[in-house]
Amino acid sequence: MAAPEPTLTTPPTTTAASEAISTTATVRDAALAARGSATRLSTTTGAERDAALTAIARRLTASSGRILAANRQDVAAAREAGRSTTVLDRLTVTEQQLEALAGTARALAAEADPVGEVASGSVMPNGLEVRRIRVPLGVVGVIYEGRPNVTVDAAALCLKSGNAALLRGSSTARHTNAALVDVMREALADTAVPVDAVQLVPGTTHASVHQLMSLRGLVDVLVPRGGHDLIQTTVRDSMVPVIETGVGNCHVYVDEHADLDKALAILLNAKAQRPSVCNATESLLVHERVAPAFLPRALTALAGHGVTVHGDERVRSFHPAVVPATEEDWGREYLSLDLAAAVVGSLESAIDHIRRYGSGHTEAIVTDSQSAARRFVAALDTAVVAVNASTRFADGGELGLGTELGISTQKLHARGPMGLTALTTTKYVLVGDGHIRGGAAAPLP
Amino acid sequence: MAAPEPTLTTPPTTTAASEAISTTATVRDAALAARGSATRLSTTTGAERDAALTAIARRLTASSGRILAANRQDVAAAREAGRSTTVLDRLTVTEQQLEALAGTARALAAEADPVGEVASGSVMPNGLEVRRIRVPLGVVGVIYEGRPNVTVDAAALCLKSGNAALLRGSSTARHTNAALVDVMREALADTAVPVDAVQLVPGTTHASVHQLMSLRGLVDVLVPRGGHDLIQTTVRDSMVPVIETGVGNCHVYVDEHADLDKALAILLNAKAQRPSVCNATESLLVHERVAPAFLPRALTALAGHGVTVHGDERVRSFHPAVVPATEEDWGREYLSLDLAAAVVGSLESAIDHIRRYGSGHTEAIVTDSQSAARRFVAALDTAVVAVNASTRFADGGELGLGTELGISTQKLHARGPMGLTALTTTKYVLVGDGHIRGGAAAPLP
The missing domain is CATH 3.40.309.10 (Aldehyde Dehydrogenase; Chain A, domain 2)
Structure with missing residues (x-):
């Protein structure tokens, strides 16, 4: 199954202004679809999400011909546009790298589930049971540059932690990213994880990035993955909370x-x-x-x-x-x-x-x-x-945190090496037996 | 000792434009002074910070005449300006309320220290000791409306958790807030906590609020305390990370x-x-x-x-x-x-x-x-x-979290009832004995 394209509210044209308009609609549509899928995703079991990761790994390997062909298209276009060797290196996906990406998905499937962990808990003197449990954040937006490996990496991290992934890669890698996302969505079609839990953000202009950054309430967090400038722009312009990784001097x-x-x-x-x-x-x-x-x-x-x-x-x-x-x-x-x-x-x-x-x-x-x-x-x-x-x-793997999301130099939410729990939040669950708050409690009539 | 005023870079005038300019300088000066004090504050002991809170409580009680006189000035001005009864009620500070504020500071002094707690820790297979310890955030900005009690409440919460407080109250309460902050700083002068750890943000125009919201890097977090509009404005416009409390339906x-x-x-x-x-x-x-x-x-x-x-x-x-x-x-x-x-x-x-x-x-x-x-x-x-x-x-006190900072409806950093730990971050402390990372480790020459 190919990834269904969100409906464009206006017919696509080639002028920048009309792309800005149509993108505005479709980025929001994508986020709405992601939000819907996140609701279902949040009640899947860890085993179901692990099965989805395994399915993705299998299908990436099986679809290598298609992915590498799409990648050759991007590399040829970048070469023609006179992009630097560094850009070309980052852009190129080899059979071996694709196998490594499948390996990442498989490795994540084998890790412990961060969702559902009781982060803290106790029984209050009045008998009220209090537990703080880990739950997914919901919809995670990932903004990145010309490295197609982030497409799979970020999607797999999000799925493992029960989050829907909205992926916004570089236009340089658009054919590769589209192929990778198509393949992942095909894999999800036969699993308990909804297909819309992995989506490419439509549009390749800056307008689509800014639209993504404005979707507070629909998108729960943005993770910029890339250089200093990308991170600073996201931190400065985003209305959506950002998980920031930083510079190491x-x-x-x-x-x-x-x-x-x-x-x-x-x-x-x-x-x-x-x-x-x-x-x-x-x-x-x-x-x-x-x-x-x-x-x-x-x-x-x-x-x-x-x-x-x-x-x-x-x-x-x-x-x-x-x-x-x-x-x-x-x-x-x-x-x-x-x-x-x-x-x-x-x-x-x-x-x-x-x-x-x-x-x-x-x-x-x-x-x-x-x-x-x-x-x-x-x-x-x-x-x-x-x-x-x-x-x-200073590394998640070395500190026993499992697969590392990055190293946070911000102080809120997560600081230092981040494992998968950085993609979760918590929910207080209170269980009583007709408990009401003391003092001026209302009497039964 | 009266609170020393940060130096104005331009002489104060009465036009809005020049206030915007001078405020720009002085808000930054205040934040720089707060940052300096936070560095010292972060190495004080819990006992030293508790002694500072007790000194504040004592001096608030001893200075009630001065504080209530300042408050009468604000109330008279608000009445003259035709402000509503609700505004006047919120603005008015009574002897009893002042005693309750002193009581809050004393109660905080008696609570457990959130700083230094080992949030998690283990020894890695190679013998590297890993501890994640709670440390203060640094400089906390609090933006609030015409309730002068927040001035003391917020300062006390910040000091207890080892943070410097930059307080930005409403101009309606400016004499009251100035008196309260003066009294608290006088109390700090004889303690191990630096005086600049409690400061009123200079300026009463919106420009000073926006300046505060732009000081990313100098101010670690902003806490808006007040109505829905204040919170939404802060979330939308702030470059500094925000701890948001929200609406409860x-x-x-x-x-x-x-x-x-x-x-x-x-x-x-x-x-x-x-x-x-x-x-x-x-x-x-x-x-x-x-x-x-x-x-x-x-x-x-x-x-x-x-x-x-x-x-x-x-x-x-x-x-x-x-x-x-x-x-x-x-x-x-x-x-x-x-x-x-x-x-x-x-x-x-x-x-x-x-x-x-x-x-x-x-x-x-x-x-x-x-x-x-x-x-x-x-x-x-x-x-x-x-x-x-x-x-x-759904209340910090009822869930055993101690003094409550508010109830967060955001997902990052803190969610649900927040205790003092929401004003802390963590630091990884790694202790080895000449530990180097394996693999391609460099040999000794």
């Missing part, structure tokens, strides 16, 4: 009481194991008392790993390969084999530096001093703080 | 399997015990099989409590005092001794009705049927659902 601070072997291992792991991710370390701070013992060794090791160090004057005095740091370097999220580095006079100077330049993602201290660790942990307003451990542990 | 559904004595007691309690609050019931739905046995008795009892019932035709057939319901009645939050009432053909019709007209606050079913209760609980997307209990139990 993570620091490693080597304290005067650090075990320098551990410090070096942590630094190299934090910087060089996977430099392109948000929990990789971007800045190194070293206490001046250990700088002479630590920095020559560390700078040589970093150079050996291909890391370019942007250092202040004192750091530069320890190694000829260090380039001068500018003010801008202290706030950079390089996502590359670059590292800003400074010598600090005290723990408090390190804290001040991080307060000034940190992004509230993950900060690490290496120290054997209990009091230094305690102060560092308490003083920094950040999603994750690590003591004698690499910043790379 | 709560229903009681009397199922065909209800114990009718319990149903009547619950209905009267839910409607008539305190009709002016959001967890009071506004709509009654009765299954047609029990309508003949239940409604004559219930309608007589409701009339005896002074309740005007707005009923559909079938309800009206049971009692002459029932007035006809219009379509509008099904969606109303009366907050008065009025009740919309309808007879429904089935549990599913009741669910459909509530899905259509409910506000997602609190819904109650009275039934002895396990399957009906189970279906009702699962089918409704609402903050609270009550089985055989009054909707009036």
